[in-house]
Amino acid sequence: MYSYNYLFDFTKKIFVKMGCSDEHASMASKVFLAAELRGLASHGMIRIKDYFQLWEARRINTSPDIRIVHESPSTAVVDGDGAIGMIAATRAMEIAIEKAEKSGTGWVSVRGSNHYGIAGYYAMMALEHDMIGMSMTNANPLVAPTFSVSRLLGTNPIAVAIPADKQPPFVADFATTPIARGKLAVAEKNGEKTLLGYVQDKNGNPSDEPSILKEGGSMLTLGGDYAHGSHKGYCLSTIVDIFSAVLSGANFGPFVPPSVAYLPVLEEKVGEGTGHFFGAMRIDAFQPAAEFKRKMDEWITTFRNAESAPGNPAVKIPGDIEREKEEQISKEGISIIPNIARDLKEIAYKLQIDFEIK
Amino acid sequence: MYSYNYLFDFTKKIFVKMGCSDEHASMASKVFLAAELRGLASHGMIRIKDYFQLWEARRINTSPDIRIVHESPSTAVVDGDGAIGMIAATRAMEIAIEKAEKSGTGWVSVRGSNHYGIAGYYAMMALEHDMIGMSMTNANPLVAPTFSVSRLLGTNPIAVAIPADKQPPFVADFATTPIARGKLAVAEKNGEKTLLGYVQDKNGNPSDEPSILKEGGSMLTLGGDYAHGSHKGYCLSTIVDIFSAVLSGANFGPFVPPSVAYLPVLEEKVGEGTGHFFGAMRIDAFQPAAEFKRKMDEWITTFRNAESAPGNPAVKIPGDIEREKEEQISKEGISIIPNIARDLKEIAYKLQIDFEIK
Numbered sequence: 156m157y158s159y160n161y162l163f164d165f166t167k168k169i170f171v172k173m174g175c176s177d178e179h180a181s182m183a184s185k186v187f188l189a190a191e192l193r194g195l196a197s198h199g200m201i202r203i204k205d206y207f208q209l210w211e212a213r214r215i216n217t218s219p220d221i222r223i224v225h226e227s228p229s230t231a232v233v234d235g236d237g238a239i240g241m242i243a244a245t246r247a248m249e250i251a252i253e254k255a256e257k258s259g260t261g262w263v264s265v266r267g268s269n270h271y272g273i274a275g276y277y278a279m280m281a282l283e284h285d286m287i288g289m290s291m292t293n294a295n296p297l298v299a300p301t302f303s304v305s306r307l308l309g310t311n312p313i314a315v316a317i318p319a320d321k322q323p324p325f326v327a328d329f330a331t332t333p334i335a336r337g338k339l340a341v342a343e344k345n346g347e348k349t350l351l352g353y354v355q356d357k358n359g360n361p362s363d364e365p366s367i368l369k370e371g372g373s374m375l376t377l378g379g380d381y382a383h384g385s386h387k388g389y390c391l392s393t394i395v396d397i398f399s400a401v402l403s404g405a406n407f408g409p410f411v412p413p414s415v416a417y418l419p420v421l422e423e424k425v426g427e428g429t430g431h432f433f434g435a436m437r438i439d440a441f442q443p444a445a446e447f448k449r450k451m452d453e454w455i456t457t458f459r460n461a462e463s464a465p466g467n468p469a470v471k472i473p474g475d476i477e478r479e480k481e482e483q484i485s486k487e488g489i490s491i492i493p494n495i496a497r498d499l500k501e502i503a504y505k506l507q508i509d510f511e512i513k
Numbered sequence: 514m515y516s517y518n519y520l521f522d523f524t525k526k527i528f529v530k531m532g533c534s535d536e537h538a539s540m541a542s543k544v545f546l547a548a549e550l551r552g553l554a555s556h557g558m559i560r561i562k563d564y565f566q567l568w569e570a571r572r573i574n575t576s577p578d579i580r581i582v583h584e585s586p587s588t589a590v591v592d593g594d595g596a597i598g599m600i601a602a603t604r605a606m607e608i609a610i611e612k613a614e615k616s617g618t619g620w621v622s623v624r625g626s627n628h629y630g631i632a633g634y635y636a637m638m639a640l641e642h643d644m645i646g647m648s649m650t651n652a653n654p655l656v657a658p659t660f661s662v663s664r665l666l667g668t669n670p671i672a673v674a675i676p677a678d679k680q681p682p683f684v685a686d687f688a689t690t691p692i693a694r695g696k697l698a699v700a701e702k703n704g705e706k707t708l709l710g711y712v713q714d715k716n717g718n719p720s721d722e723p724s725i726l727k728e729g730g731s732m733l734t735l736g737g738d739y740a741h742g743s744h745k746g747y748c749l750s751t752i753v754d755i756f757s758a759v760l761s762g763a764n765f766g767p768f769v770p771p772s773v774a775y776l777p778v779l780e781e782k783v784g785e786g787t788g789h790f791f792g793a794m795r796i797d798a799f800q801p802a803a804e805f806k807r808k809m810d811e812w813i814t815t816f817r818n819a820e821s822a823p824g825n826p827a828v829k830i831p832g833d834i835e836r837e838k839e840e841q842i843s844k845e846g847i848s849i850i851p852n853i854a855r856d857l858k859e860i861a862y863k864l865q866i867d868f869e870i871k
Contacts, residue, residue, distance in 0.1 A: 225798075225799060225800055226617075226798075227616065227617030227618075227795070227798035228586060228587070228615075228616045228617055229586070229587040229616045229617040229618045229798070230617040230618055230794070230795075230798040230799055232799050232800060257586075258585065258586045258587045258616050258617075259584075259585030259586055259587040259588040259616075259620075260585075260587045260588055260618060260620055262617075262618055262794065264799055299819075299822075300816060300819055300828045300829075301828070301829070302821050302822060302825040302826055302827070302828050302829070303819040303820060303821055303822060303825070303828045304820050304821070304822045305819035305820045305828075307815070307816060307819055315748075315752050317755055325751070325755070327748035327749075327751070327752060329742070329744070329745040329748055330745075331745070332742070333736060333740075333741045333742040333745075334742065350740055350741070352740075352741050353741075355822075358822065358823060359822025359823060359825065377735060377736055377742050377745055377746070378691065378735055378736065378737075379736075379737070379741055382691075382708055382710075383691045383708075383710050383737055384687070384690070384691040384692065384735050386687070386829070386831075387687040387688070387689070387691075387735055388735070389831075390673075390685035390687055390831050391685075391749075393683070393685070393816070393831065394673050394685060396812075397675055397683070397809070397812065401805065401808050401809060401812055402796075402799045402800070402805070403799070403800075404800065404808075407808075407812055407815075408812065408815060408816070409815065425808075425811065436588070436620065437585070437588075438760075440583075440584075440585035440587070440588040441583060441588055441590050441622055441760045441761070442583055442590060442760070442761075442762065447759065447760070450759050450762075450765075450783075451755070451759060453783065454754075454755065454759055454765055454766065457665070457765075457766060457767065458658060458665060458751070458766070461657075461658055461661040461663035461665055462661060462662050462663045463660050463661055463662070464657075464660060464661060464662045464713070464716065464717025465716060465717060467660040467661070467717065468660055469660070470658050470659070470660050470661045470663075471658075471659070471660070471744070473744075473747075473748050473751065
């Protein structure tokens with residue numbers, strides 16, 4: 156078990172060694188550690204290696220000039236200048252919040268960024284400002300549209316955070332595929348098969364083999380098959396792609412620069428880097444914030460009191476599971492599976508940082 | 514077969530007879546007819562009867578004072594004053610577009626409304642202004658959260674319309690359930706069973722019987738079961754509910770006033786009427802509109818050229834199917850199934866309007 160502080164300091168040192176400023180290294184480390192605390196290890200320390208490899212390949216800029224390139228009272232396009240995704244994304248969400256302070260809402264589309272970690276982190280930044288936060292990103296092209304075997308989309312997650320009063324906030328954070336790619340990666344590392352309905356082989360046949368993605372297979376969109384609404388998952392994923400990349404001038408769909416080693420880096424590009432999209436809506440641009448938050452408590456209580464089907468757990472409010480994990484992991488510490496700890500030790504060695512395998 | 518003009522004039526006369534102004538009657542009729550043209554008959558003339566019954570029960574206001582009750586430069590809350598949903602919604606989307614003209618984006622949450630027909634109609638209103646349009650609404654409580662048998666949510670659709678240049682616009686319009694409730698209603702009227710994965714009985718057991726909704730059964734959220742991401746469909750549906758109803762002060766979740774006769778009208782209410790949420794984003798608040806639209810053409814072409822899985826149709830762009838239907842139905846005329854034509858004839862008789870069964 157590791158303490159939050161141990162891993163935070165370690166992660167920060169890695170990014171400083173890569174050339175980040177102290178402020179930027181902290182910004183990025185917070186997002187990696189938030190993933191670990193919230194029980195989303197698939198987006199946590201496991202991804203340090205991806206960034207280390209991108210840095211070794213000179214594919215990220217650790218002293219970026221992140222700037223607004225176009226704006227209106229409620230919108231901006233931000234160029235991340237090749238930054239680590241967590242840094243460009245944090246700055247962009249700050250801009251969305253500033254816009255919302257003045258104009259009621261703020262909407263920021265980002266280009267020239269990289270993989271940004273957990274979508275929910277940025278949406279949650281809005282909460283302390285009594286705002287609703289939104290966050291989405293395009294990602295490694297591994298998902299096929301309905302009817303297709305072409306890998307044109309990422310798992311393109313959407314997060315929405317909504318403040319409440321006495322109840323904890325509502326925090327939805329989900330890939331637009333039945334499961335997140337990171338969970339397939341974990342199943343693969345553990346040598347496990349998956350359920351059917353997540354991936355297909357390169358000819359479109361059903362598969363339960365997470366490694367099929369390395370053999371030209373693809374992930375399915377939320378809904379699974381056409382009869383069960385996979386075209387709706389496809390719609391969601393494409394909306395995320397267009398808002399994140401076409402609006403900003405990032406690479407869309409199949410042109411998103413891969414953050415996994417088994418996808419080739421394309422010669423052709425249609426924009427700059429990976430794209431994200433953020434939103435902030437000031438609650439009191441719609442109604443007094445105190446009134447809204449009381450109403451959210453009422454909404455949450457109504458849903459918490461729903462009747463479970465026999466044999467099923469209690470109905471959850473979006474965010475419950477991650478919050479419960481955070482309470483538990485904050486107390487017990489963060490565990491890192493041996494494979495990942497060894498990867499981190501190797502990176503630490505290369506960068507001349509201490510890292511203890513626990 | 515009926516001509517567009519015949520049904521438009523007929524529908525308009527019905528709403529004028531109910532007490533609507535000429536302008537409001539036209540506004541509402543356009544949405545009903547748009548559903549028929551786009552091949553979404555489940556949201557077209559079949560729903561006239563629902564509105565007629567609501568009017569007979571004095572549950573709608575045909576001379577509403579639709580007004581902004583709270584606003585900021587980029588937001589508004591609109592009170593529909595019990596209006597026909599199509600009328601409150603059209604007006605609210607107009608306000609979103611006006612806000613976007615000035616502030617880059619416009620976001621309007623609506624209370625005191627009723628069932629608004631096809632979500633896509635309002636999103637598409639943005640297109641001619643070189644804006645991205647968004648539309649969502651809560652609806653009859655018939656959908657159960659993941660793990661639950663309680664009917665707390667509607668099919669809560671989301672629509673997003675995005676302009677392109679030479680390509681037709683991208684128009685996604687989908688319920689956050691595997692299929693729309695209207696399609697279950699059509700299956701039931703035709704005495705057909707459905708696939709598994711759409712509905713469950715009152716104890717949470719799988720069912721293929723569309724009429725199960727009349728016996729305490731419920732619809733499932735997009736994803737179907739937890740292992741395949743039904744909690745993501747649940748997140749989407751709840752986001753729609755909160756944006757539409759908690760932000761505006763409409764009735765949320767289980768308190769949405771039913772537009773179907775088999776659901777009871779509740780004594781308890783937590784707000785005013787049904788809620789909607791609309792958005793408009795001016796393209797040139799992000800980048801020059803001409804440049805964006807050319808990029809959208811490139812995006813659309815990329816996806817159109819995706820490889821189909823063996824035995825599968827060509828990959829569609831959201832909006833293709835409805836647009837193809839519209840071209841066909843505009844030429845061939847609108848067919849209305851005998852059951853519905855008889856219902857319309859009866860309504861016509863009661864209101865002393867002519868209606869021919871064709």
